Amino acid sequence: MSNDYYKTLPKKRMGAGALIFNNKNELLTLKPSYKDYWSIPGGVIEENESPKAGCVREVKEEIGLDVSLQFLCVDWTSSKEGKGDSLQFIFYGGVLPPEQENAIKLETEEISDYKFLAVDQALLLLSEKLKRRVPKCLEALKKNTALYLEDEN
Amino acid sequence: MSNDYYKTLPKKRMGAGALIFNNKNELLTLKPSYKDYWSIPGGVIEENESPKAGCVREVKEEIGLDVSLQFLCVDWTSSKEGKGDSLQFIFYGGVLPPEQENAIKLETEEISDYKFLAVDQALLLLSEKLKRRVPKCLEALKKNTALYLEDEN
Numbered sequence: 195m196s197n198d199y200y201k202t203l204p205k206k207r208m209g210a211g212a213l214i215f216n217n218k219n220e221l222l223t224l225k226p227s228y229k230d231y232w233s234i235p236g237g238v239i240e241e242n243e244s245p246k247a248g249c250v251r252e253v254k255e256e257i258g259l260d261v262s263l264q265f266l267c268v269d270w271t272s273s274k275e276g277k278g279d280s281l282q283f284i285f286y287g288g289v290l291p292p293e294q295e296n297a298i299k300l301e302t303e304e305i306s307d308y309k310f311l312a313v314d315q316a317l318l319l320l321s322e323k324l325k326r327r328v329p330k331c332l333e334a335l336k337k338n339t340a341l342y343l344e345d346e347n
Numbered sequence: 348m349s350n351d352y353y354k355t356l357p358k359k360r361m362g363a364g365a366l367i368f369n370n371k372n373e374l375l376t377l378k379p380s381y382k383d384y385w386s387i388p389g390g391v392i393e394e395n396e397s398p399k400a401g402c403v404r405e406v407k408e409e410i411g412l413d414v415s416l417q418f419l420c421v422d423w424t425s426s427k428e429g430k431g432d433s434l435q436f437i438f439y440g441g442v443l444p445p446e447q448e449n450a451i452k453l454e455t456e457e458i459s460d461y462k463f464l465a466v467d468q469a470l471l472l473l474s475e476k477l478k479r480r481v482p483k484c485l486e487a488l489k490k491n492t493a494l495y496l497e498d499e500n
Contacts, residue, residue: 200430204394205358208434241357242432244423244497265495268421270397277353279395281361281434283495340493342418342436344397 207280210249211236211324212263213331214287216295220310221328222287223319224256227306232319234328235287245283253287257308258299261287266331269343271323282323284331360433363402364389364477365416366484367440369448373463374481375440376472377409380459385472387481388440398436406440410461411452414440419484422496424476435476437484 211234214222223232235256239248246263253261263285273279290298300308309316313332317325326346334341364387367375376385388409392401399416406414416438426432443451453461462469466485470478479499487494 197429200360203360203391204396205360206392207353207356207358238356239359242426243357244425244432245434246423246495246497268495270399272397273395276350278358279397281398338492340495342399342421342493344399 207278208239208245208283209237209280210239210245210252210283210285212249212253212261212285212287213266213328213335214253214261215289216310217289217292218310219312221313221316222257222290222298223309223311223316224300224305225307225309227304229321231321232309232316233321234324239283245281246285249283249285255302256300256305258301259290259294259297263287264335265340266334267327267341267343269323269327269341269346272345282327284327286331286335360431361392361398361436362390362433363392363398363405363436363438365402365406365414365438365440366419366481366488367406367414368442369463370442370445371463372465374466374469375410375443375451376462376464376469377453377458378460378462380457382474384474385462385469386474387477392436398434399438402436402438408455409453409458411454412443412447412450416440417488418493419487420480420494420496422476422480422494422499425498435480437480439484439488 225232235253236249237252239245266284266286269282271280378385388406389402390405392398419439420437422435424433
């Protein structure tokens with residue numbers, strides 16, 4: 195197949211987020227400056243960048259930490275309001291020891307604040323999609339497995 | 348965010364394939380007319396189509412059967428020879444009872460032949476990528492888990 199053929203194929207945008215905890219089992223949540231709700235570290239995957247590498251990069255850019263990630267889920271989201279369909283990956287970023295927790299620095303203007311919150315409290319602040327996706331990911335983490343989801347169902 | 352913003356985001360093409368067995372634990376392999384090696388049922392995921400739905404559609408188009416699928420792996424492949432990077436999904440399509448095995452019909456000119464083969468024999472015929480990806484998927488199936496891979500590593 196010629197490269198021109200590959201260029202004609204349908205493509206999807208994708209993003210990735212990380213579930214990172216402190217040693218009190220609290221989840222790291224971030225407040226994006228330009229959104230009404232809270233989120234988790236992560237963002238858009240770049241061209242010729244893997245979902246995991248993109249998530250590592252975004253975490254570093256947002257909170258200044260190097261994390262290693264474990265795959266928890268890939269969630270296909272159908273096109274809504276003309277945005278096109280997408281894939282969202284969630285990775286487990288582990289438990290930060292206190293010295294790392296204290297080393298968090300918000301390094302981008304895109305994030306205005308961060309909090310570690312008990313999961314049930316964190317869920318109240320997250321987007322509707324993450325409210326549905328995160329509990330399923332935590333369940334997968336407990337079972338040491340990984341999930342394929344569609345529209346968070 | 349405006350829809351124009353979403354249109355500017357990087358995107359990746361993606362494909363999906365199914366591991367389908369007969370009741371002798373043999374793997375269904377297909378011979379694409381336009382390739383030198385054998386493959387598994389599956390193909391390119393369309394716009395606003397989920398990886399799983401795309402795989403179900405391709406299996407139906409290629410062998411005339413309706414299958415239900417279980418997620419086994421998502422494998423990111425870096426851009427090679429200007430083709431752009433991509434995601435490849437593998438699903439488990441279960442074990443066909445003899446009446447379904449006998450009902451297979453090659454319904455597209457893109458597939459010239461099919462065989463059920465013991466896995467070690469099938470692997471000899473598959474592409475280099477599938478040679479590496481399929482054994483990992485079968486291991487994940489055994490452990491009832493799912494995998495994230497990068498460049499089949």
